[in-house]
Structure formats: C-alpha cells, structure tokens
Amino acid sequence: MEFLVRAENRLPLDTPEEESLRLRKAERARAQELRDAGILERLWRVPGRNAWVGLFEVPDATTLHDALTSLPLFPWLDVSIEPLATHPQEL
Amino acid sequence: MEFLVRAENRLPLDTPEEESLRLRKAERARAQELRDAGILERLWRVPGRNAWVGLFEVPDATTLHDALTSLPLFPWLDVSIEPLATHPQEL
Amino acid sequence: MEFLVRAENRLPLDTPEEESLRLRKAERARAQELRDAGILERLWRVPGRNAWVGLFEVPDATTLHDALTSLPLFPWLDVSIEPLATHPQEL
C-alpha cells in the first residue's frame, strides 16, 4: 500500500559542516537504496522549508517505520504519515 | 496491519425512529460479520459522545476503506484513521 | 509544476439517486479527460472518507483552478491544495 510521508528536517544549524555533509551524503545514498527497492516512489521538496514529502510503497506501516528509521537523518526528522487507499479509477 | 478508527455518528436526530432502528440493527449485524472475519478486533464507545473507536486488522488501507464503507451507517459517519506499527515488545 | 490536492465530497446525502449517479458518471469522465491531458497524474481515496487526494501536473495555480472547477462535482468539493517543488534527487 502507499503512504504520503512528510518530514521536517530539524538537524541543528550548529551541526559541524563536516558532520552535516556526511549525514546528507549518507541520506542520499539510503534514499537511493529505498528507491531501488521500490519503496520510495516519489520525493518532493516542500517549497520554502527544509522539508520533504515522499510517496512510499510498502506492505504495511511496520515496514514503513523500518524504512524511515533506516534514514541516517531520522533522529532529527519530524515525520507524519498518511495512509492512502487505491482509487477505483486508478485500476 | 492494524488501524485505530474513530467514527462520529452524524445520523440526523430527525431520522424516523423506524429507519433509525433498521440502520442500527443492520450496523450491528455488519459489525458482527467484520468481527467474525477477524477485521474488527475491538470496539469502544467514546464516553459522552455518539461515537466509537475501533481497532481493525486488515491487509491494507484499501481493505479498511472497503470494510468501513460496508457499514450501513457509513454515509453518516465522520471517520478518521490512524495506522499502527508493530512494537518490538509485542513480538 | 505539481500540486497535491485534497477534496472532501460534500454532496448532500439527500441528493436524488439519479442526479447523484449522473454527477458521478460525469465526474469520472472529466477526471479521465484530465488524465488523458496529463494534468491528473495520480488519484487516491482517503481511507474511511468520501474524499480523495490527487497529484496534479499543471503550469501554474490558475490552470489548476480551472482544472478543478471543470469537475462536475466541484460546487460540492471542499478543496485544499499544496504546491510541491522538485527534489534534486528526483532529477
């Protein structure tokens, strides 16, 4: 099933540049793995904010939780999720 | 996976008594079928309100939507749902 | 650019069945036209509600407004929209 996921990135502004770069690089790599696994379908930026909206395809909420906590930035993300049901017109 | 479901019953107060009884009886019967099918696990009343909280076990949000729309009172229910993930301590 | 659109369908429950069917059929037809035109990319049901979430691709908010008001059910829809920015990882 699909979920819309919103995440605000609360990484403190005073995080050392080196650590911040390392985290963001690792985040990109993990996000790519989630794409390759067919879990992360789409990703958008929330305009004007350090935040994203993602469309995830997972078997259930537990798998979604595992995917999100696997992100290196997860400890600093403020996440909310919204389950989606298939629309009959999509079939 | 499991979902917490909240539903406020907005059936108008001026619904004819006969129609109201018929709907409630059909609602009970359909709820029993959902229990027998293992879809409706628990059901509570929201104290002080014409509303309920239910714990549902379904494969995904689409099946949950189908279960909820199968309730005879569905057109008058104001429903919100919350997906739940398995807690490792439950295993 | 893309927009997430949420719409709650407030068509009154006492709408004559014939009128309701006519509206829903016309809605499906217009939605199909928006898909064929590449404006409506994805459509989901909000589980437990008479509501949908859609992903739209349009040049700007004015075109989006025109697409939404072209839906036969528009007068009864309670719509909110959210603009999305391209994420660099999507490129």
Added chain:
Amino acid sequence: MEFLVRAENRLPLDTPEEESLRLRKAERARAQELRDAGILERLWRVPGRNAWVGLFEVPDATTLHDALTSLPLFPWLDVSIEPLATHPQEL
C-alpha cells in the same frame, strides 16, 4: 476501565549512549511488569515517530498516572490519554 495512551519520547538526542541504553532497558523491563500485571494490554509504535500508543486496563485515572510515572523514561515522555467506555457490542 481502559485508556488509550499516546507518548512521544523527548529524550534528548545528545543523551550519552550508555545512559540511553540503560534507560531503554529499564523501560522494557518496567513495561513487561505492567504487562504481567495486566495493566498494559497492547503496545504499538506510531509509524515514523519515536512514539507509542498503548492500551491500558486500570481501575481509574490515578492508577494509570502511577503506572505511567513508574516508567523510567516518564520524565521525557509527552503523554496524552483518552478514556474509553465499554461498547455494548463487546459484551
């Protein structure tokens, strides 16, 4: 009576790893005692968050308060509770 309890874990990210592990281990042990005592009936993770939802069975709100404050992580938990009434269909 039963209560739904929601708790967001606000333990600071800069808590020393050793202290964090000690707290989480003690939390698990205390939660197990609450289960063994029949107070904690069910426990879920809120997907995407460092948070849980629990179903508690206690005589009253004072006992619930005592159970929650007995959790080693309580000082860092942001808790909200919701009392539930028995639904006649559950009997």
Added chain:
Amino acid sequence: MEFLVRAENRLPLDTPEEESLRLRKAERARAQELRDAGILERLWRVPGRNAWVGLFEVPDATTLHDALTSLPLFPWLDVSIEPLATHPQEL
C-alpha cells in the same frame, strides 16, 4: 474517579417552546437525581454560552457515559470529557 465534563447545548432555536420547556424541566429533574446519587458533584455555567461544565464522580468511563446519555437533552449535547487523577495534596 472524577471527570470534568463540558457540554454545549445545541438544541435548535426553533424547538417549540412547549417542547423546550418540557426538556429543560426533565433535564433539571434528571440532574437532581444524578446529584442525589453522588454522581454529579458540581455544575457551572460557561459564561456567555449555552453550555455547562460539570464535575462527575463515577467508577469508570462507562458509568459516566450512561449518566450522560440519561440526560433528556443528551441527543443535542456536544460533550467532551477529561479524566482527573487524585492529587497527593488532596489526601
């Protein structure tokens, strides 16, 4: 245990005067019974509104629900409740 209960009275303004008087008289009588039974401890008006706040003493939320639904005006009340725990300084 004790509960704070808030209720907004939504009885329509066009309710026939006779029916309105009958309901309010029956409401007063039932409220008095709840006082005599030790269930309704205190009652206040919300200043400026057709609403009240009450302090109830009941064994649990199910008994509270039964007490509230026994009020003749219940179908028109918009009720919210808040469970209270005993404060150690009260003992």
Added chain:
Amino acid sequence: MEFLVRAENRLPLDTPEEESLRLRKAERARAQELRDAGILERLWRVPGRNAWVGLFEVPDATTLHDALTSLPLFPWLDVSIEPLATHPQEL
C-alpha cells in the same frame, strides 16, 4: 467567583535535585496556605502529565493572578484559566 486553572510544570529536568526538592516543598507549603485561605478549593493531577488542574475561589482575576504568581514554581508554570459562572441549579 470560581476559576478552573490548568498548569503545566516546565521546570527543566536538569534542575539540581536539591533545588527541585526545595521548590516542591515550598510549593506544597504555599498551596496549603491558599487552601487555608479558601482560595484553592480543589486540586487534581492531569493523568500522565506533570501538570495539575485546580479550582480556585477568588474575588476577581487580579486576585487569582496574585495567588498564582505567589507559587514558588510560578516562573516555570504554563498556566491557562477559565472563568466559571454560577449555575442556577447549584443555588
């Protein structure tokens, strides 16, 4: 007149134990004085939170403000108040 007062205690968790104990002891003593003066009528704990609800009887809001600011923990309390009107059934 009476007021319902809610207070969340935001005393930082890293307050030295000695200072915290001193403050809480002084708080209890001052609360007792307010009871003895007939100002603090009832006190409850908000279950699951470091917070309380109190019922105060004072001549007006200025006296209530003075009573609340006389609490040693006042600088750390997040307070909201609700004025109550006498209900004719209480007379």
Added chain:
Amino acid sequence: MEFLVRAENRLPLDTPEEESLRLRKAERARAQELRDAGILERLWRVPGRNAWVGLFEVPDATTLHDALTSLPLFPWLDVSIEPLATHPQEL
C-alpha cells in the same frame, strides 16, 4: 473586574426583515442600558465580520453571563470571553 467579550452574530440571513430590524433595535436599546449601568465600557466592530468585541466591567462571571443573556440577540450570538487582570502600571 473587566472581561473582553467577542461575539459572532449568527442570526440567519433569511430572518424576516421586520424581525431583524426589531431585534437590532432592541439590541441597541439593551446595549445602551448596559452602558448606562457602567457594565459595557467599550464596543468595537470586528472589521469584515458581523461580529463585535466589547470591554465589560462586572463584579464576576455570573453577572457577565446575565448581562450577555439579557441581549435580545443572545440566542444567535457565538460568544467567547477572556478575563483580564489589573496591570500595576494602570494604577
């Protein structure tokens, strides 16, 4: 003591013109009485809305409730109130 009072006027738009005029005239007369009695100190319009903000001086919330319910339009007013405390700089 003083209270800030906000009131939205929900008198239905289809109220007969004659009845509406009668109510507004009676409202003005009663408001003038409250001014003459020193209860209504100031009155403002909420710009863009059929609503007002008033500054009331009354002994307590019960008197305020009585003053507000004495307004002929009271049954259609959606009122919220805010108690004010004297500022030491005002003395």
Added chain:
Amino acid sequence: MEFLVRAENRLPLDTPEEESLRLRKAERARAQELRDAGILERLWRVPGRNAWVGLFEVPDATTLHDALTSLPLFPWLDVSIEPLATHPQEL
C-alpha cells in the same frame, strides 16, 4: 495602510440562478468601483476554492469594514483580515 483580506463565498448552492447572476454582476461592479477609488489594489483567486484574497489600501479598519460591507455578496462572505506594516525596504 494596507490589509490582506481573505473571503470565502458561502452563497448557498441552491440560490436561484437569476439571483446568483444578479449578485455576481453587482459584486463585479462594486469591486470595480473600489478599484477605481484606489481601495482595492489587487485581487486573486484561492486556487480550488470559491474564495478570494485581496490587497486593500484604506486609511483604517473602519473604512475597510465599510468597503467590505458595501459588497453585495458581503452577507455570505466569511472574511478574515490581516493588517500589514510598511517594510523599510519598500521605501
């Protein structure tokens, strides 16, 4: 000074077509007068809604109220306003 004004049009859907057209034509004419008078500076549609956002230039809130209530659709508008201050960079 300038104000941002938001207005949701709540004209009932069952308003007779002739009356609706008359109102909208009168609304357009009055809006044009407000433009010509330099009161209405800009006007936008809220995408997806029967609503608008306007930028008004008026001496004060009372003049703004008079301008808004002069709109033929005013009785059905749900209006909220936001005062704006001059930014030094605009000078």
Added chain:
Amino acid sequence: MEFLVRAENRLPLDTPEEESLRLRKAERARAQELRDAGILERLWRVPGRNAWVGLFEVPDATTLHDALTSLPLFPWLDVSIEPLATHPQEL
C-alpha cells in the same frame, strides 16, 4: 485607529537579575511615554501568565509596529495584534 495587542514575555528565566530589573524599568518608562503620547490607551495583565493585553490608538499598523519595537523588551515579546473598527454605537 485602535488595535488590541497581546504580548507574551519570553525573557529567559536565567536572565541576570540586574539585567532583568534594568529591562523592566526601561519598559515601564517607555510604556509611560507611549501613554503620554496617547498611543497606549489601556493595559491589562493576562491572569496567570507573564503576558499583557494592551489597547493602542495609532494612525496605522506601521506606527503600531514602531511603537511596539520601541519597547526595550520587544526582542523577547511574542506579539499578536488585532485591528478594531469603530462601532456605530460608540459614536
């Protein structure tokens, strides 16, 4: 025109006493100047909070902004404002 202004004082609790006293003294002096200039008409305390409500009379929102930023505590104030329109009954 008049504005209702609300301000929560967020001056940190660990501000040195000397600095805090200096700021509060300067605040009182500046407030007095605003009163003498006819800008600050009334001032109240929000009961139970380190906050105030003020009634200001200024030509426009820009002058109000300048008056508020002239307060020595402004950097720590969380301010919200509400424009008021003259009520015809006040004339």
Added chain:
Amino acid sequence: MEFLVRAENRLPLDTPEEESLRLRKAERARAQELRDAGILERLWRVPGRNAWVGLFEVPDATTLHDALTSLPLFPWLDVSIEPLATHPQEL
C-alpha cells in the same frame, strides 16, 4: 505565477551583533536582487513581529524555493507559502 510568502525570522537573540548586521545587510542586498529580477514584487512587515509577508512572481514552486533559499537568513526563516490564482477581474 504569484505566491504569498510568510517568514518568521528565528535568528537567535544572542547572535553576535557583527554577524547579525552582516546577515541583515546581505539579506537586503539579495532581496534587492530578487526585486530587480522581478521575483519579489512586494514586501510588508508583520506588525509587532520580526516577520515579513512578501508577494513573489515566479514560474513555479521550485523557482520560488530557490529564491527563498538564496536569502542569507534562510536557515533561520520559518517560511510558509500560499499559491495564488489569477482572478478574472484582474485581466
């Protein structure tokens, strides 16, 4: 298309004066560039707050995001945006 943008400036109060001045000067310069480029059409202060409202003209939300993140103060801005559609009366 046009967007209304709101931004609260959360630059910490303890930012060194020199750094604060440098940032504000750079902010003004970048804002001027956005004006010269026709991207920033209007700018207002939110009265009473360290915040602004701006009217932006950009091709889409991605360009808006790039314009906002190009502001030197962006890391400390809490931004929300609102897309606007052309009103037929503006043409």
